[in-house]
Amino acid sequence: MTRKSPARRSSRKTPISPRAVLLAGLGAASLCRKQALKSVDGLAEATQALRKRADATARDAGKRAASLRKQAEARLAPVQKQASRLAAQAQAEFETRFGPLLVQLGAEPVRARRTTRPAKRTARPAAKRARKRA
Secondary structure (H helix, E strand, O other), X not given: OOOOOOOOOOOOOOOOOXXXXXXXXXXXXXXXXXXXXXHHHHHHHHHHHHHHHHHHHHXXXXXXXXXXXXXXHHHHHHHHHHHXXXXXXXXXXXXXXXXXXXXXXXXXXXXXXXXXXXXXXXXOOOOOOOOOOO
């Protein structure tokens, strides 16, 4: 036995009157207005959300850059100290070995550099004023 599909109802055709067209136009205009207001509100909220996300991303990038800079400085500090120490040693060795040779060739002798700071001057005591005799 075969199944019969239910009979489809035929819709009644409504006559198109000027009043029906006017009411349909008003309804469409009302829906368009509501949709436009929702989309404008949605755009305003979307821009605020985008700004918040951009600010958060900028803060995160700044934090990452600061942490990377600290790591780089921590790793480079010992290397810089060692390099400056080696440069000072090389310069001192050069001056001790080639100093006499340069003096024989007519160059001015290299003066020894002070490794310590010179002593600071102490303040002088205030000068005494001469008294007037009465």
